[in-house]
Amino acid sequence: MTEKYAVVVIGGGAAGLSAALVLGRARHRALVVDAGEPRNAPAAHMQGYLTRDGMPPAEFLTAGREEIARYGVELVRDRVVEVTRDDDLSGVRGEDSTGVRDEDFTAARGERFTAARSEGFTVVLAGGRTVRARRLVVATGLKDELPAVAGVAERFGRDVLHCPFCHGWEVRDQPFGVLATTAASVHQALMVSQWSKDVRFFLHTVAEDELPDEDLRRLAAAGVEVVPGEVAGLVVEDDRLTGVRLADGTTHPRSVLFLAPRAVPRTGLLERLGAELHETPFGVYPVVDPTGLTTVPGVWAAGNAIGFAEQVVHAASGGYRAASAIVGDLLMTDLDAAAQV
Template sequence: MVVVEVVTMTENEKTTQGAAPRATRRAAEMTAELTAELTAELTAESTAREITGAAAAETPDELRDGYDVVVVGGGAAGLSAGLMLSRARRSVVVLDAGAPRNAPAAGVHGLLGLDGISPRELLARGRAEVRRYGGQVVPGEVATATRPTHEEPDGPSSPDGPSHADGPSSPDGRSHADGPSHPDRPTDPDTPNSRDTPNGRETPNSRDTPNSRNNPAPSPFTLVLTDGRTVTARRLLVATGLVDELPSLPGLRERWGRDVVHCPYCHGWEVRDRAVGVLAVGPMAVHQALMFRQWSADVTLFTQGTPQPDEEQAEQLAARGIRVVDGEVAGLEVTGDRLTGLRLKDGRVLAREVLAVAAPMSARVGFLAGLGLRAVEHPGGAGSYLPADALGRTEVPGVWVAGNAADLSAQVGASAAAGAAAAAQVNADLIAEETRRAVAAHRAPFSAASEARVSALVTGDRRHGL
C-alpha cells in the first residue's frame, strides 16, 4: 500500500514536475516565434525603407565594358532578369531608356503581394534589388546591336585565366572572362527545348545551325547606344517591351492609362459599373466589348468605320446588351479632368466615362535588325512580337527575349516571371560554355594548367624555390 502510494506520488510528482518545464519550454518557444516574426517584420520594413530610400536617392551606375550579360530594357522583365543574373554572380548591366509601358497608370493591379503599387515605385525597388547583388542599372537607349562575324577557333584555354583581353568581370572583382562564347549550344540537357512560342509559332532550333556543328566561338555582342556609348557582352537579353499604337484622336493620348484604358485585368475593377465605350481600332474590338461587359452592364461599341460585326458577333453583342454605334468618333469630351463623352463626326455627343481601346501593339525591337532579328505579325492581328521558344531563346544564338517584346499579352507578373526564366537559361548557357572550356583545358596535354600539375607531381616538396 505504502509502496503504491509512493509510486503514485512519484508519478504525480513526475507529472507536476514535468508540466512546469513543458509550459516554460512552450512559453520560450512562443517568445522565440514572436521574436522571429517581429524581427522578420522589422527586417522587411527596414529593407523596404532601405530600398525605397535607395530609390529616392538613385545614382545611376557607370557603364563599363565586357559584361557576361547585357539586358536591354529595365521594366518588370528586364529587372527581374537582372536580379536573377546578379544573384547568379554574373556581371550584368540593365540598360534602360526609362519609358515602361504602364508609366501613365497610377497603380499596378493584379500583382500578387503588391497589388496597387505605383509602377514607378515597383521599378525603383527592382533597380535597388539588382544593385544589392552587384548588378548595374544604367540609363540609356540602345540604337544597334551587332556581333562581328569573325569566329575564333575553339582551342583550349584556361578556364581560370582571362583569354579575352577585356573580358567581363563582376563589379565585386569576380572574373568571368573566359573568352568568346558558344551561345548556340544546348542550354541545359535536363530542360526540354520547347520550340513552341508563346504565340504558337515555331522558331528554328539554334542547335542545328552549321555553327554549332563546327564548334565556333562567336565574338561578343556589341551594342551602341543613341548617345554613342558602346558596350560588349557575351549574351544579350532583350526586355524592351512594346509600344501601344494609339489612334490619333484629339485628347486620347493624354488620358491613356487613366480613363482611356485597354486591359480589363489592369483597370476593370477600377472602372466597374461605369459607362464604358469601346473604340474599334482592329480585329479585337468585339472581343474587348464582350470582355468589358463582365465589369459593367453599360457598354457601347463604336465601330469607327471598321467592318461591322458579323452575324454571330452581332447576336452575341445583342444578347449581352452591348449597343453598337456606327458613326465615326471625332474626339473626346473632357470636363474637370474627367472623360464625360465621345463626340461623333455628325456632332452628336454620347455620354461615356471610360473608353477602352485595343490598340495594335508593336514590340520595340528595331535595334536588333543588325543581328537579323525582326518582329513578326501576331496571327490574331494584335500587333507584332519577337518570336522565341518557351524559354525565351530567339533564333539568333545568344539572344533571349522576355516580357511584352515576346508576349504581347503578358502583364507585369508574367513579364517578371519570363525575365527570371530567361535569365536562368542564359546562366545555364554560360555554365555549359565554361564547363566545356574547363574540360578542354583539363584534357589538354600541354596546357599551362597540366604543366603545373605534372611539375607538382614530379618535384613534390622539392619544387620549393623553383
C-alpha cells in the same frame, strides 16, 4: 577600353530588371541599359501583380533597381542604338559583386578556364559608350500606337483604357464606351461587359455589316449597345471624361472609353541581329523557345518584346526564365571549352 560584361540587358522594365536580379544573384557581371519609357508609365497604379496590386509603376521599378544594385548589377539610363555580333570575345568574363572575377571563381573550383566559344556582342549606347557582352537579353517592350481621335492620347491610362484586367475593377459599373478600331474590337466590347452592364460599342470606322452575325448575337446577349457613326472626339470636363462625341454632333455620356492600341514591338535591334520574326494579329515578334531564346545564338528576349499580352507578372517571369537559361548556357559553354583544352 571597352567594358566587358557577361550579359547586357537592354531595357529596364519588369522583364529586364527581373533578368538582371537573377544574373546578379548568379554572380554574373551584368549591365542594364534602360531608356526609361516603360509601357505602363501613363497609369497611376499597377494592378493584378500578386503582393504588388495597386503599387504605382514607378515605385515598382525603383524597388527593382534597388534589388539589382544589391548584387552589383549596374544600371545606366541610356538607349542602345546598335548591337553587332563579335567574332571573338574569348576570355570575356564577368566579375561578381564581391569583386571575384569569373576566371578566379572557375579557377577556385579547380577547373581550367581559358575561353568561351568565340561569341559575343558589341553594344553601342546613344550616349557614346560602347560595351561588350557574351549574352544579351532584349527586354525593350512595345509602344502603344493610339487611334487618331482628339483627346485619346491625353487621357490614355486614365479614363481611356486598353486592358480591363489592368483597370476594370477600378471603373466597374461605370458607363463604358468601346471604340472599334478593327472588327476584332468586338472581343474587347464583350470582355468589358464583365465589369459593367452599361456598354456602348462605337463602330467608328467599322461598318456594321462587317460584323458577323455571331458577333452581333453575342453583343446583344451581353446587352452591349452598338452605335454606328464615326467618333469625332471626347468630352472632357474638370479633367474627367464625360462623353464621346460623334461626327454627327450627338454626344453619348460615358466616363470610360476602352480601345485597342496598335502594338508596335521594339524589334529593331533583333531584326538587325538577324532574328527570325513572326507575325501575329498584335504585331511582329521574335520567334523564341520556352526560355525566350531567339533564333540568334546568345540572344534572349522577354516581356512585351516577345508578346503583346505579357502583363507585368509575365514579363518579370520571362526575365527570370531567360536569365536562368543564360546562367546555364554560359556555364556549359565554359565547361565545354575547359574540357577541350
